[in-house]
Amino acid sequence: MDPFGSYKFAISARATDNQIRKKSQDGGIVSAAYIHGLESGLLDGVIVADKGEDFCAIPKVATTVDEVLSAAGTKYTTSPNLSVLKSAVREYGCDKVGFVGTPCQVQSIRKMLKYPIGYRHVPDKIALVMGIFCMENFPYNGLKTIIEEHCGIKMEDVAKTDIGKGKFWVYSKWGDVKTIKLKDTHPYEQHACHVCMDYTAELADISTGSVGSPDGWSTIFIRTAKGEAFYKAMEEAGVIEIKNIDDVKPGLGLVEKLANSKKENNGKERAHRKEIGLPLPY
Amino acid sequence: MVKVAHVQLSSCCGCLVSLADTYEKLLDVLGAIDLVYSQTLADVKEVPDDVDIILLEGSVCLSDHHALETALACREKAKILVALGACAASGNITRFSRGGQMSKPVHDAFAPLTEVVKCDLAIPGCPPSPESIVAVITAALEGDMDYLEPYAELAKYGSEACGCDLIVKVINKSLCMGCGACAAACPTRAVSMECGRPAIDKEICIKCGACSVQCPRIRFPELIEKIE
Ligand SMILES: Cc1cc2nc3c(=O)[nH]c(=O)nc-3n(C[C@H](O)[C@H](O)[C@H](O)COP(=O)(O)OP(=O)(O)OC[C@H]3O[C@@H](n4cnc5c(N)ncnc54)[C@H](O)[C@@H]3O)c2cc1C
Ligand code: SF4
Ligand code: SF4
Ligand code: SF4
Numbered sequence: 001m002d003p004f005g006s007y008k009f010a011i012s013a014r015a016t017d018n019q020i021r022k023k024s025q026d027g028g029i030v031s032a033a034y035i036h037g038l039e040s041g042l043l044d045g046v047i048v049a050d051k052g053e054d055f056c057a058i059p060k061v062a063t064t065v066d067e068v069l070s071a072a073g074t075k076y077t078t079s080p081n082l083s084v085l086k087s088a089v090r091e092y093g094c095d096k097v098g099f100v101g102t103p104c105q106v107q108s109i110r111k112m113l114k115y116p117i118g119y120r121h122v123p124d125k126i127a128l129v130m131g132i133f134c135m136e137n138f139p140y141n142g143l144k145t146i147i148e149e150h151c152g153i154k155m156e157d158v159a160k161t162d163i164g165k166g167k168f169w170v171y172s173k174w175g176d177v178k179t180i181k182l183k184d185t186h187p188y189e190q191h192a193c194h195v196c197m198d199y200t201a202e203l204a205d206i207s208t209g210s211v212g213s214p215d216g217w218s219t220i221f222i223r224t225a226k227g228e229a230f231y232k233a234m235e236e237a238g239v240i241e242i243k244n245i246d247d248v249k250p251g252l253g254l255v256e257k258l259a260n261s262k263k264e265n266n267g268k269e270r271a272h273r274k275e276i277g278l279p280l281p282y
Numbered sequence: 283m284v285k286v287a288h289v290q291l292s293s294c295c296g297c298l299v300s301l302a303d304t305y306e307k308l309l310d311v312l313g314a315i316d317l318v319y320s321q322t323l324a325d326v327k328e329v330p331d332d333v334d335i336i337l338l339e340g341s342v343c344l345s346d347h348h349a350l351e352t353a354l355a356c357r358e359k360a361k362i363l364v365a366l367g368a369c370a371a372s373g374n375i376t377r378f379s380r381g382g383q384m385s386k387p388v389h390d391a392f393a394p395l396t397e398v399v400k401c402d403l404a405i406p407g408c409p410p411s412p413e414s415i416v417a418v419i420t421a422a423l424e425g426d427m428d429y430l431e432p433y434a435e436l437a438k439y440g441s442e443a444c445g446c447d448l449i450v451k452v453i454n455k456s457l458c459m460g461c462g463a464c465a466a467a468c469p470t471r472a473v474s475m476e477c478g479r480p481a482i483d484k485e486i487c488i489k490c491g492a493c494s495v496q497c498p499r500i501r502f503p504e505l506i507e508k509i510e
Contacts, residue, residue, distance in 0.1 A: 006509070059462065059475075078478030080462025087466070101461070108461040108498045110506050115432065118467025118492030120300070120411040137459070140477055190478075192459040192499070203509055224509055279455055281502040 003259035005202025007221040008228055012213040012248040013240045024072040025162070026210040027218030029240065030100050030130055031072045033206070033230065035065050036239045037098050042230065043127055045094030047101075049079035054155035055147075056140055061088040074132075076161055076168075077143045078190065081105050082112070089125050096127035103198035106131040110203045128230055131201020133209025133219075133255075135163075135193075135262055142188030146170075150185075151178035164210065194269045195280060199259035206231060212255040213248050219255060284334045284423055287319035288366075289356055291349050292376055292392055293340030297367035298322055300409035301337075307416045314423060329359055335422055336360035341369045341376040342398045344391040350398070357399040362422055364403045365437060366415070368490035370395040371404035372443035375488040396441045403430060404437035406491030408469050432501050436491075443491030445472050445482035447500075453479055457499040464493035 004010075014027030017035075024031045037043030045063050048071035052058040057079035062068050081101045088094045099109055109129055116123045138146070147153055147161070151170045160171040167179040201207035205227030212219035222231050234240050245252055270280055288298060298320075302308055319329045329336070329352075336356045343349040357363055368374035373394040381390025396404050405418055421429040445468070452458045460478035467473075472486035473493055480493070494500055 078460030080460050080465065080475040080478060083462025083465040083475050085466050102459075104459045104498070105461045107502065107506070108463045110509065111498045111502060112463060112496065114429075114503075114506050115414065115417075115496070116411050117405070117407045117414045118411065118469065118496050120303070120413070122411075123413050190459060191456045195457065196459070203507065279451070279457070279500075281457065281499045 001260055001263055003256045003263070004200050004221060005198070005223070007207075007223045010219065010221050010245045010252060012217050012243040012245050013220055014217045016239055016241050020069065020072070021216065023069050025074040025160075027208075027213065027216060027240075028072065029208040029218045029220060030132065031068050032239050033128070033130060033234060034062070034068045034098055034100075036234050036237055037096075037128065037230070038063070038065060038068070040233065040237065042096065042233060043098040044096045045088045045092050046098035047081050047084060047088060049075050049081060049100075051075065055143075055158040055161075059084045061092050061094070063092065063094075073160060074162070076138050076163070077140045078137055082108050085109070085112070086119060086122055089122050095125050097125050098128045098130065099126060100130040100132060101201075102134040102137060103131055103201040103203075104134075104193075104196055106201045106204045106207075107198065128226065129203075129205045131204030131207040133200050133207065133211060135199065135258065136189045137193055138185070138188050139190050142190070146180060146185050146188055150180045153178055194266055195273065197263050197266055197270075199262045200255065209255075211258055212245070212250060212252055217243070217248065219245065219252070283316040284314070285318045285330070285332070286315045286335045286337065286419075287329050287333045287360075288317070288321075288323065289319065289329060289336055289338045289352065290321055291338065291340035291352060291370075291395070292343050293367065293369045295322065295339075296409040297339040297415070300367075300412050301415045304412040304416050307412070311416055311419055315419075329356065331359050333359050333361070335362045335364060335419070337364045337366040337419075338370055338395055339366045341373055341392040341394050343389050344393055344398075345381070345389045346386075353395060353398050362402045363399070364405065364418070364422070365395045365401045366405055367410055368406050368408040368443065368488075368492070370401075371406045371436060372396070372441050372489060372491045374408055374443075374490050377489050394441050396437055401437040403433040404440055405433060406436060406440065406443060406495050408488060408490035408492065428503070428505055432495070432503060436495070440491065440495075443494065444489045445480075445484065445487040445493055447491075447494035448473070448480045448482065448497065451494060452497055452499050459499065461498065463496045463498065467492040467496040
């Protein structure tokens with residue numbers, strides 16, 4: 001099995017800017033790329049999952065550094081990021097749009113680029129497609145059940161959520177830290193995730209996630225020519241600090257293990273669906 | 283050179299405007315083809331015999347024998363007959379026509395071209411984006427059947443487009459992951475995302491098929507996976 005899809009090279013990195021690192025989920029790679037893009041003119045609008053009321057996720061077109069920063073961090077619930085793509089081009093008049101999404105959303109934007117039936121004048125305005133690693137996502141009320149029922153924290157009080165070391169972590173605004181075993185969150189997963197074979201956003205220009213790198217750092221795959229050019233520009237501008245991926249712990253081996261386990265498990269689910277005659281994307 | 287004709291039946295001309303909206307790409311396309319007939323772009327009275335590609339825009343008014351004859355003639359004359367746009371592909375807004383309108387009060391039945399004659403390709407959307415029309419024409423010129431396969435399928439089976447397809451084919455099948463591609467694709471904003479799933483306002487849906495054709499959880503051709 002090919003765990004990662006095609007890529008040019010992988011590295012471990014984090015944003016050099018402290019403020020970005022403080023607000024972001026891991027190494028702040030997505031926010032650093034966005035902010036660099038907006039400040040250098042490589043991008044003029046970026047799609048984010050903004051924090052809505054009670055820690056829900058709201059897709060938004062961000063055009064300023066402040067907007068990017070306030071939307072930093074992972075929301076473990078669906079944020080239909082493609083739903084605002086057309087508005088980025090039409091209402092906001094953006095010519096160089098940056099996008100971030102889960103692997104499925106990256107697949108969706110790739111389909112839009114090849115088959116842009118309902119996307120007049122959008123395809124040539126997409127300047128950068130970033131993908132974030134993803135094992136599964138939760139519907140909002142699934143997330144709410146995990147956080148309120150299992151962890152005893154009110155949604156309105158959530159500051160950050162994270163997945164790591166086999167646990168789901170909830171940090172409240174008042175300093176509480178609660179965890180639940182990851183396997184106890186499985187009943188609340190979005191079922192559509194169980195046909196998904198992509199862990200590392202294999203179709204993005206640049207993909208990133210926490211797994212493989214030390215705390216506060218991110219693992220990054222540079223996949224396309226566009227992604228490489230953007231990455232080089234970030235490196236030259238000094239907005240990221242870089243380490244050789246072979247020198248960091250736990251390294252790509254763990255990413256490979258998780259990517260393969262997703263493909264194996266969901267491959268079984270796909271076979272099962274086929275067997276009982278349920279449709280699959282084809 | 284490849285001979286192409288653009289023919290219009292019951293339609294608004296929006297699909298042709300969309301094709302013309304590609305600026306320099308239209309010139310590339312026009313440079314690569316011989317436009318043998320187009321009511322709007324060429325001064326020719328009849329669709330010639332033996333045309334390589336006919337782009338037919340609009341649905342067919344079954345209460346108008348001229349329309350029916352034109353549809354049949356186009357089928358006969360074209361090597362590749364393309365149902366251009368949602369009216370030809372799936373009926374679109376003309377599905378709601380019920381006659382009684384001036385100046386043709388007896389014209390009450392409108393069927394998508396795909397239900398009247400066998401079409402080779404159907405491009406949904408109201409209108410389909412300029413980029414998608416150019417991509418289909420280019421692929422047809424190059425004989426890229428892999429790329430065209432979804433359009434060939436729609437020509438065969440896709441005449442019943444509706445926003446409800448998202449409910450029936452995606453949400454009800456446990457396949458919707460909430461990307462929002464359908465919502466942005468809808469030209470009438472009939473699709474909104476609620477709790478990470480599309481919600482359809484049926485009063486506003488014109489049955490153009492853009493939402494479901496854009497969904498990666500119904501159709502995801504392998505060639506999309508080739509990135510550079
Ligand atoms: C559902 C989900 C599951 C994940 N699972 C894994 C995993 O198993 N392993 C792993 O290594 N990493 C996983 N990640 C990715 C990880 O949590 C971080 O998002 C990633 O490392 C980027 O961090 P950063 O510091 O570079 O980005 P930041 O600078 O914090 O920026 C993150 C960007 O992602 C956007 N975003 C946040 N939530 C969503 C969302 N739900 N949908 C779309 N965009 C969003 C934000 O608006 C922001 O722009 C997952 C992310 C999500 C959303
Ligand atoms: S597991 Fe797959 S389908 Fe589910 S959110 Fe992640 S990328 Fe999307
Ligand atoms: S919901 Fe919108 S995109 Fe879908 S068929 Fe109806 S009008 Fe077209
Ligand atoms: S495009 Fe498909 S998968 Fe995406 S939100 Fe719409 S119905 Fe769901």
